[in-house]
Amino acid sequence: MPAGGHLRYTNPKRASGKEEGEAGMEVKPGDRILVDSFKVGQLRRSGTVLEVLQTRAGVRLKVRWEDGHETIFSPSAGNVKVLPQQPASS
Numbered sequence: 706m707p708a709g710g711h712l713r714y715t716n717p718k719r720a721s722g723k724e725e726g727e728a729g730m731e732v733k734p735g736d737r738i739l740v741d742s743f744k745v746g747q748l749r750r751s752g753t754v755l756e757v758l759q760t761r762a763g764v765r766l767k768v769r770w771e772d773g774h775e776t777i778f779s780p781s782a783g784n785v786k787v788l789p790q791q792p793a794s795s
Contacts, residue, residue: 731787731789732754732757732766732780732787733757733790734754734755734756735753735754735790736753736754736787737751737752737753737754737787737790738751738754738766738780738785738786738787739751739785739786739788740752740778740785741784741786742784743784750770750771751770751771752768752769752770752771754766754767754768755767755769755775758777762779763779764779764780765777765779766778
């Protein structure tokens, strides 16, 4: 994993590594994520990335969701939007 605990994620299922206009997803602790549902009637979830985990199976994110529970989340292309952590104002 790169220094600083952040990781660039590109869907490994794509032969080229990216679609036109897609640069991949850079995620680091403190970033917020928005996850769209694939099921009709389910709402979008949002949470804060606590940790980025690199496993043999790919990238996993430890996330604290807005309702307070924490899970290990496996991102997939197209359903996650990363909102980088904003620097603290002085």
